[in-house]
Amino acid sequence: MINAVDHIGIAVMDLEASMGLYKTIFAVAEFHREKVEEQGVDIASFSLNGVRIELTAPLHDSSPIATFIAKRGEGIHHIAFHTDAIGDDLQRLHSSNVRLINTEPQNGAHDMLIAFLHPKSTGGVLMELCSEK
Numbered sequence: 001m002i003n004a005v006d007h008i009g010i011a012v013m014d015l016e017a018s019m020g021l022y023k024t025i026f027a028v029a030e031f032h033r034e035k036v037e038e039q040g041v042d043i044a045s046f047s048l049n050g051v052r053i054e055l056t057a058p059l060h061d062s063s064p065i066a067t068f069i070a071k072r073g074e075g076i077h078h079i080a081f082h083t084d085a086i087g088d089d090l091q092r093l094h095s096s097n098v099r100l101i102n103t104e105p106q107n108g109a110h111d112m113l114i115a116f117l118h119p120k121s122t123g124g125v126l127m128e129l130c131s132e133k
Contacts, residue, residue, distance in 0.1 A: 002089055004082040006130045007045065007052035011065050011077040015057040019044050022055065031055075034109050041065050043109050054080075054109070078116070078126040086113050086131035093117065105131065 012018040019031055031044040040063030045054040056077060058066035068077055083089045086105045094100055099118035108114035108130065117127040 001085060002081045002083045002129065005051050006080040006082040006128075007054045008076065009054045009056050009078040009080060009128070010075065011068050011072075012055050012057050012074050013069055015042055015044055015055060018055045018057070022046070022053065026053075032110070035059065036107070036109050038107050039064070039109075041109075045109070052110075078128050080114075080128035080130050083129050083131050086115060086129050089129055090115055098122070105129075 010018075019028075022028055023031075026046070026048060028046045031046050033042075033044050035042050037059070040059045042057045042059055043054050045052045047053075056065050058069070060066065065077065090100060090103065090105070094103065099121035100115065101118050102115035105113035105115050108128075110130075111133055112130045113133055114131075115129050117129070119126045
């Protein structure tokens, strides 16, 4: 079941510059850094009172993040919710006619399984489900 906000994904072009900005704003001492080749992203994240803020930069021009930034510019990309049963939630949502971008979980950052819900079914908000592997 979906049970918590996991992170807020923010699309950025220049990860190093964005890290500097967020370090200044939130006094971040250390970022978690990770490349997720499967998703075409380079991330830097930090925790803010239990919710991760995930700065997400494209690894290449065909990355979904690159496409997003080209269309909409930098900014909030998605809100991710933690679930302890990602497969069950995907089936439940599909049965409820919620449009899914990913019908099966994929590998994501922080050794998590992830799946996205289409914003046309979620009031214009790109939502991600996250679950431990």
